[in-house]
Amino acid sequence: MAATSSIGGLASGLDTASIISQLMALEALPQTKLKTQVTTEQSKVTALQKLNTALQALGTSAEGMRTATTSPWTTLAATSTNTGVRVAATTSATAGAFTVSVGQTALSHQVAFTDAHAKTDVVTGATTSVLLKRAGEADLQIDTAGGTLEQLAAAINGADAGVRATLVRTGTSGGTDQYRLLVESSTTGGDQSFDLTDSTGAALLGGATVRTGRDASIDIGGITATSSTNTFADVVPGVTITLASNATGTADVEVSRDAAGAAASMKSFVEGINAVLGQISAITSTSTTAKGVLAGDSALRRVAGALQDAMYPADGTSMAKYGIQVDRYGKLTFDADKFTTSYKDDPIAAAAAFTGPTGFTARIEAAAKTASDKYDGSVTHAITSHGTAITRLNENIARWDDRLELRRTSLERQYTALETALSQMQAQSSWLSSQLASLTGSSE
Secondary structure (H helix, E strand, O other): OOOOOOOOOOOOOOOHHHHHHHHHHHHOHHHHHHHHHHHHHHHHHHHHHHHHHHHHHHHHHHHHHHOOOOOHHHOEEEEEOOOOEEEEEOOOOOOEEEEEEEEEOOEEEEEEEOOOEOOOOEOOOOOOEEEEEOOOOOOEEEEOOOOEHHHHHHHHHHOOOOEEEEEEEEEEEOOEEEEEEEEEEEEEOOOOOOEEEEOOOOEOOOOEEEEOOEOEEEEEOOEEEEEOOOEEEEEEOOEEEEEOOOOOOEEEEEEEEOHHHHHHHHHHHHHHHHHHHHHHHHHHOOOOOOOOOOOOOHHHHHHHHHHHHOOOOOOOOOOHHHOEEEOOOOOEEEOHHHHHHHHHHOHHHHHHHHHOOOOHHHHHHHHHHHHHOOOOOHHHHHHHHHHHHHHHHHHHHHHHHHHHHHHHHHHHHHHHHHHHHHHHHHHHHHHHHHHHHHHHHHOO
């Protein structure tokens, strides 16, 4: 509806536009309150959505703590008494102990050429090509461009043929740096032998000193195992052994349940629970200095209570034996040392207390998913409820827009009529005054 323009006080001298604006501000007070309520409700929805996301993440984490393939309860830790013998265990390993004796480490095949030359000296013999020879394979011809020592090393590396070349500076001659060529296999093992000659098969650079490649070997209980590398994968099922390049001697290896890893995982899990409890506490706080957007909300406090009650198994005991308690502020505390001790004493009972059908993680999962379920969760219902309230408030605000528009039109018409009437009266007054003046003039 188009607004009716007013004369703006030309006749009355009043600032009718300002008067109408002030009257409309008073008329709009109920709508302003509705808008404030929308802002408040939206803040509640935002807080609830963040909490719901955190609860869903907590439920997923609790489920993961119980899953056989990912939970810390199935993880084994492998330790070695020899720093040169590193061990790692997977979930397929079996707890136990054994001794590893290092026979030898794996070596690459090396060819160190005798003659030293400047980088720019031509060293490839009759042609600028060389031959890389391997047993059981066709000779590989490598073109070196100009045949210089530097070009030879670059061509070998560029051929990507399983060997790498290095120039080793040995000193100077006549003021020029001298280098010897070292070529070695890219990988270790006894099957990595090779030879490098000129294009005719003749020796390069005055011949070479050869270090033959070899496999690594270890002994476990009188049984010898070999590997072309220094890593022995699954030499014992689920256990990988890696030798340092200088490894010697023996190593006592133990594969046991990873109490430290389980404690770290549980500490992180408890911190996740406390983060959710902290969110609930903040948004439901009734403190005058830090009042929450959902201050005193009983449904959310029941969610917090359910998470805290998960501390207690159905048999009336608690998780204190495993280092988990509730402090006076309603937060969970975790004692890693107490947990580790209980876990080492009886790992099966500890795992059952946490991962059984009614164990600690199952109880936390149930509490978190009951609150955050996308269909029936209590927090989900709260989000829906406040969202419905926002929709209803916005509908009322829209209706108020129509009312206020009508009211402004009415006020503008009234003041326009007032100005028109005053203008007409002023015109009549001026006419009467002129008539009276003319009568007075004619009587003289």
